[in-house]
Structures are given as C-alpha cells and as structure tokens.
Amino acid sequence: MEDLDKELAMLSSVAELMAKAVHIRALEEENERLRKIVGSERAPSIDIIGHSKPMQEVFGLVAQVSDSNTTVLITGETGTGKELIARAIHMNSPRHKGPMVQVNCAAIPDTLIESELFGHEEGPLRGHCINAGGVLRRLTAAQFF
Secondary structure (H helix, E strand, C coil), X not given: CHHHHHHHHHHHHHHHHHHHHHHHHHHHHHHXXXXXXXXXXXXXXXXXXXXXXXXXXXXXXXXXXXXXXXXXXXXXXXXXXXXXXXXXXXXXXXXXXXXXXXCCXXXXXXXXXXXXXXXXXXCCCCCCCEEECXXXXXXXXXXXX
C-alpha cells in the first residue's frame, strides 16, 4: 500500500509540473500574439521620438493600421502630433510610394468644406455647368489627411 501511495504522489507531482509547463507555454504564445498585434516587435520607421508606454502603444497602433486597408480617424488637441502620426502611417503603408494629400480643414470655411472635398458644379452662365471635382474625387491611390 505504501508503494502505491508513493507512486500516486509521484504521478501527482509529474502531472502538476506538466500542467505548469503547459500553462507557461500558453502564456508565451499569448505574449507573442499580443506583441504582434501591438507591434512592439517591429517599431515603425517614423521620425517621432518617444519611449514612454503611451508612445509605444501609439507606435504599435501605427504599425497595426499601416498594414491594413482601412480608414483611420486621428483626433487630438492642437500640437499633439496628428500630422506626424498620419505621415508615419503613410510611410509604413504599402502606399508609401504614392502621394499623401494633406488638407487643413480648419482653414476652410464651413460653407466651402463640402465642395472643396467632394466637388461641385459651377458655371459662368445659368444652366451652363462645369464639373469642378473636389480633392477626394481627384485622388486615385493616394492617402488623404
């Protein structure tokens, strides 16, 4: 009976060690997956300096959205580096060889912003229209900021 108890204790110890090893391996795989998502393994090539945790998170997001073909809205207070982030996304995207069109929407009056971006029809005489394409209509494979 003592031999059986010793074998049972040893098997329990082995099972416990195996469970810990499996758990550690699962944590390592999760860590690797999250690093890829955040992009901390490959910092994007940008001209922004920052070593703080929030900046590392921003760099991870830049790397993440640069690889995708999605629309990105960059918001922030004046002087926070929105244009730098937009340029970083562009420079790290597959479209980096194409143009990056920048429009300062704050400098365009509210009454003109729609026609500047999407275009309008105008003409010197009533009924005589010329299609004036907006910035977005003239873009092909460019990135707009």
